[in-house]
Amino acid sequence: MIPDGQIEQGASQAEQTAAQPERAAPASEQATAEAERAPAQPTIAAEQAAGSATGDNGGVTSSEQHGTPAPEGQQPAFTAPQPATRHAGEEDAAAVTRPASEVRLEKLSAFYGKSEQVKGVTITFEANQTTALIGPSGSGKSTVVRCINRMHEEIPGAHAEGKVLLDDTDVYGDDVDVVAVRRTIGMVFQKPNPFPTMSIFDNVASGMKLTGKGGRKGAGMKEKVEAALRGAGLWDEVKDRLGAPGVGLSGGQQQRLCIARSLAVEPEVLLMDEPCSALDPIATLKIEELIDEIKHRVTIVIVTHNLQQAARVADRTAFLLDGELVEVGPTEQIFTNPMDPRTEEYVTGKFG
Numbered sequence: 001m002i003p004d005g006q007i008e009q010g011a012s013q014a015e016q017t018a019a020q021p022e023r024a025a026p027a028s029e030q031a032t033a034e035a036e037r038a039p040a041q042p043t044i045a046a047e048q049a050a051g052s053a054t055g056d057n058g059g060v061t062s063s064e065q066h067g068t069p070a071p072e073g074q075q076p077a078f079t080a081p082q083p084a085t086r087h088a089g090e091e092d093a094a095a096v097t098r099p100a101s102e103v104r105l106e107k108l109s110a111f112y113g114k115s116e117q118v119k120g121v122t123i124t125f126e127a128n129q130t131t132a133l134i135g136p137s138g139s140g141k142s143t144v145v146r147c148i149n150r151m152h153e154e155i156p157g158a159h160a161e162g163k164v165l166l167d168d169t170d171v172y173g174d175d176v177d178v179v180a181v182r183r184t185i186g187m188v189f190q191k192p193n194p195f196p197t198m199s200i201f202d203n204v205a206s207g208m209k210l211t212g213k214g215g216r217k218g219a220g221m222k223e224k225v226e227a228a229l230r231g232a233g234l235w236d237e238v239k240d241r242l243g244a245p246g247v248g249l250s251g252g253q254q255q256r257l258c259i260a261r262s263l264a265v266e267p268e269v270l271l272m273d274e275p276c277s278a279l280d281p282i283a284t285l286k287i288e289e290l291i292d293e294i295k296h297r298v299t300i301v302i303v304t305h306n307l308q309q310a311a312r313v314a315d316r317t318a319f320l321l322d323g324e325l326v327e328v329g330p331t332e333q334i335f336t337n338p339m340d341p342r343t344e345e346y347v348t349g350k351f352g
Helices: 004-018 025-037 040-054 062-067 141-148 178-184 200-211 219-231 251-264 281-294 307-313 331-336 341-347
Strands: 103-112 115-125 130-134 158-166 185-188 269-273 299-303 316-321 324-330
Touching: 103 141, 115 141, 115 158, 115 324, 130 141, 130 307, 141 158, 141 269, 141 299, 178 185, 185 251, 200 219, 200 251, 219 251, 251 269, 251 281, 281 299, 281 307, 307 331, 316 331, 316 341, 324 331, 324 341, 331 341
Parallel strands: 130 299, 130 316, 185 269, 269 299
Antiparallel strands: 103 115, 103 158, 316 324
């Protein structure tokens, strides 16, 4: 239906045309055509406005909503922004909310006594990406991640040689504080390990209390605990029982609680040593979704025996065998077109 104002406008134009009979016929026809076209544009805009109020686009195509400029003198109708389409394996640079640090290993070797478990590994873990370490048992995957945040040296008789660089800082430097290293490079272990005597709230707040990041108890600490639990996808499940023991949660919830505890101190890197090996498929899926979300804030290195999981969550994959780095590259390449025949044999299940 044409609005009353537009009917009056058309009538006025018709009267003006009738009052000027001396105008040439072609000009009169042109004026008539313009009078017929003029109401059509504001009608579309009016229908768009009505559609915006009701949630209906009034039959207007997307090209009319987005691609056609508004007529001169009119304000364009507001259109809600549409989320960008992302495809598997694509890195959305706009989604990186906090640039993290990269980790570089240069000729890293790790020893248990005199036995060399990791043999001269050189690799770069790119910032704000997830890198999966795959390989058969005993290939040195877990030892590599433990060397990155200096957990390896806690084992009696164990030591590492070579360099582990966080950006340009050697974490094994003589003047480097080990506690600061482990605060900057967090770790989630194979088995969930919440502090048994602490509540859910205190489990998350413990790291902040030790490092002084959260201040004392109060609004600031509560906000940071909530932010960490939200970041780990756990807040909605525990917000009404923050005072309950952390060990009372399910296995998958305990693992996400440990991830929240690591995220609370705002690390640059998060190491995950088979974090889903003891979880059911539903809990595993939640952890994998979480990994995809938090990599936009931290650099992630995950050890996994599950090749399907590596294919789902990792941007890059590294294959280790007998303590040596065989091959590293984009995950799709490693699984579909590996360069080394040993990698192909492993990912196709011929051994391992």
